[in-house]
Amino acid sequence: MAKGLVEAGAMVHCVDISPHADQAFERAKERVDPQYSGGFEYHRCDVSNDAEVSSVFREIAAKKQRLDGIIAAAGIQHVQSALDICTEDINRMLATNYTGVFLCARAAAREMFRYKIQGGSICLIASMSGIIANRGFIAPVYNSSKAAVIQLARNLAMEWGRVRADGSGGIRVNCLSPGHILTPMVEENLRKGEASRKEWENNSMLGRLSTPEEYKAAGLFLLSRASSFMTGQNLIIDGGTSAW
Numbered sequence: 001m002a003k004g005l006v007e008a009g010a011m012v013h014c015v016d017i018s019p020h021a022d023q024a025f026e027r028a029k030e031r032v033d034p035q036y037s038g039g040f041e042y043h044r045c046d047v048s049n050d051a052e053v054s055s056v057f058r059e060i061a062a063k064k065q066r067l068d069g070i071i072a073a074a075g076i077q078h079v080q081s082a083l084d085i086c087t088e089d090i091n092r093m094l095a096t097n098y099t100g101v102f103l104c105a106r107a108a109a110r111e112m113f114r115y116k117i118q119g120g121s122i123c124l125i126a127s128m129s130g131i132i133a134n135r136g137f138i139a140p141v142y143n144s145s146k147a148a149v150i151q152l153a154r155n156l157a158m159e160w161g162r163v164r165a166d167g168s169g170g171i172r173v174n175c176l177s178p179g180h181i182l183t184p185m186v187e188e189n190l191r192k193g194e195a196s197r198k199e200w201e202n203n204s205m206l207g208r209l210s211t212p213e214e215y216k217a218a219g220l221f222l223l224s225r226a227s228s229f230m231t232g233q234n235l236i237i238d239g240g241t242s243a244w
Contacts, residue, residue, distance in 0.1 A: 001219030006038035015045045047074045047100030053107045061111035069223040070108040073125040074100040079194040082140040097145035118170035123222040126150045126177045128238040157232035172231040179238025180209045205240025
């Protein structure tokens, strides 16, 4: 999705807890075509830390006195039954999957209000796991954290959607709920035997898993004027898994 935004001319600031950007980020940055006006920048930040998040977003917005959109995609996974998972693991997952997403969305909105960016767009990355129980995949905290993100989008859309008297506001907030994606996290689930690729493929009406590239256009749609009358919604792209 970040690549799609850069290709459309956006300056994309990627935020992650790692001290330095990984090789995939550096390769993508090197391949940016000069004909595009966009580019990539990396910022180290713990998204569960309110002060860090606020500082990073304030720094990003101050560069051009604006912040037009955000894709809040923070998420970690822990596969364990509800009977066995400990409180520490529950809190750790919720701190990233829910609180981290909330803090990033709020920090972005604060900058949009500060610079009176009408038409700002916020996309929260949830999951089809927020609306169904994945057959054979025991991750109750992850799934329920994604359900919370979907509901968060509705509430933030209601709170920030109207243009205020001072000209601020008019911010749209939506969710994107992907199906199974072949990311490093999912590949690790499959390697450990925590999930069955055959079963997941069988659950998909298309008979396969998705790739990250298949969500590029969706991210661009949700952050652009192409979705200017869409807010409070959950866009589900799951190969038909939730439609049976």
